[in-house]
Amino acid sequence: MNRFKVSIEKKVSRSYEVYIGQDILDRAVLIIAKGNWAKKYFLITDTNVSALHGPRVMDIFKKMGLSVEEIALPAGERAKTMTTAVALAEELLHRGADRTSGLIALGGGVVGDLTGFVASIFMRGIHCIHIPTTLLAQVDSSIGGKTGVDLPAAKNMLGTFHQPKAVFTDLSFLRTLPGEEFKNGLAEIMKCAIIDDPALLEILEAKAAVLKPDGDLDVLMPIVARTCEIKKKIVEIDEQEHGLRRILNFGHTLGHAIEAEAGYAIPHGEAVSIGMAAALSLSERLGHLPAADRDRSIGLLQKAGLPIRMPEVMSSDGVLARMGRDKKKEGNILHFVLLKRPGMPFVNGGVSESTIREIMERL
Ligand code: ADP
Numbered sequence: 348m349n350r351f352k353v354s355i356e357k358k359v360s361r362s363y364e365v366y367i368g369q370d371i372l373d374r375a376v377l378i379i380a381k382g383n384w385a386k387k388y389f390l391i392t393d394t395n396v397s398a399l400h401g402p403r404v405m406d407i408f409k410k411m412g413l414s415v416e417e418i419a420l421p422a423g424e425r426a427k428t429m430t431t432a433v434a435l436a437e438e439l440l441h442r443g444a445d446r447t448s449g450l451i452a453l454g455g456g457v458v459g460d461l462t463g464f465v466a467s468i469f470m471r472g473i474h475c476i477h478i479p480t481t482l483l484a485q486v487d488s489s490i491g492g493k494t495g496v497d498l499p500a501a502k503n504m505l506g507t508f509h510q511p512k513a514v515f516t517d518l519s520f521l522r523t524l525p526g527e528e529f530k531n532g533l534a535e536i537m538k539c540a541i542i543d544d545p546a547l548l549e550i551l552e553a554k555a556a557v558l559k560p561d562g563d564l565d566v567l568m569p570i571v572a573r574t575c576e577i578k579k580k581i582v583e584i585d586e587q588e589h590g591l592r593r594i595l596n597f598g599h600t601l602g603h604a605i606e607a608e609a610g611y612a613i614p615h616g617e618a619v620s621i622g623m624a625a626a627l628s629l630s631e632r633l634g635h636l637p638a639a640d641r642d643r644s645i646g647l648l649q650k651a652g653l654p655i656r657m658p659e660v661m662s663s664d665g666v667l668a669r670m671g672r673d674k675k676k677e678g679n680i681l682h683f684v685l686l687k688r689p690g691m692p693f694v695n696g697g698v699s700e701s702t703i704r705e706i707m708e709r710l
């Protein structure tokens with residue numbers, strides 16, 4: 348089992364360990380028991396994950412003598428709303444939760460973001476532990492303390508920063524993950540490799556063909572661990588996204604707009620993959636990135652079966668208008684993360700709309 352510490356602002360109280368391994372649940376629950384973070388735990392999950400893994404996880408907690416109750420939310424991004432958050436808070440209250448209770452998020456990004464959000468505001472904040480079960484949540488949303496729910500107009504519009512007490516990433520959960528969900532996580536892994544780690548990029552190129560839910564978890568393990576460490580490093584330096592953390596938005600300016608324009612019918616990872624292909628092309632077009640580096644990174648996305656072109660039915664006008672409404676926009680300036688070389692990203696604020704349109708239409 349790998350482990351590393353995420354230290355936010357060097358404050359011991361806000362630092363936590365991320366544990367990564369295969370079949371680590373017994374040890375995870377032992378650590379939770381020793382951590383003594385709450386008198387009673389509520390295991391928050393969704394109906395899919397509950398059906399696949401709920402009873403087994405609950406058993407481990409009970410065997411360890413911990414007081415735990417399960418609450419299963421509806422599955423899917425559509426459930427990530429204020430309405431679900433309020434219903435969860437009411438259910439917690441109804442079941443006797445108080446300030447000494449703790450929440451455990453067992454699930455993908457939706458469960459993690461929502462549980463973290465409720466934990467951050469329930470009785471002004473209670474402890475939260477993450478057990479991410481999708482590849483995307485394992486390498487991305489479980490690290491960094493961002494929580495949130497969506498508004499009909501845009502994703503993650505209401506949220507908080509709430510660092511967990513611990514994160515337990517057990518790769519064996521991925522065995523039941525549908526291939527499409529797995530690909531979503533791969534896109535974020537590839538993003539981290541492209542913006543921060545040329546060595547990881549090489550490993551991914553060599554192993555792309557075996558990166559799937561039924562693939563060799565021993566191959567995946569160092570890749571997930573490395574990606575988590577990249578995320579940790581960036582988040583430690585810039586928890587609240589004033590500067591460096593923005594580079595994690597590589598591919599996301601356009602990706603978010605594509606997702607929204609598709610009414611969220613395109614998965615996050617696929618939209619980000621198209622966004623990354625555009626950012627790579629834009630970087631090359633503006634003279635920052637050698638064409639060979641652009642082709643190599645785009646080739647990697649394709650190897651993973653990720654899309655690199657906008658869906659034909661999608662209008663560039665619609666996507667451009669959505670980009671203009673991006674949450675991360677400051678005034679009229681739209682930040683685009685571009686690349687000089689793999690591992691050398693920078694934030695560019697002044698790309699003209701016509702250049703973006705041209706790139707989108709030529710992808
Ligand atoms: P993400 O982590 O991609 O943000 P979600 O939380 O929406 O996304 O999870 C994606 C879907 O995968 C949901 O339908 C969820 O119930 C399901 N899911 C999560 N973890 C697993 C797993 N280990 N096995 C099978 N399905 C899972």
Ligand code: ZN
Nearest residue numbers: 535599615619
């Ligand atoms: Zn993302």
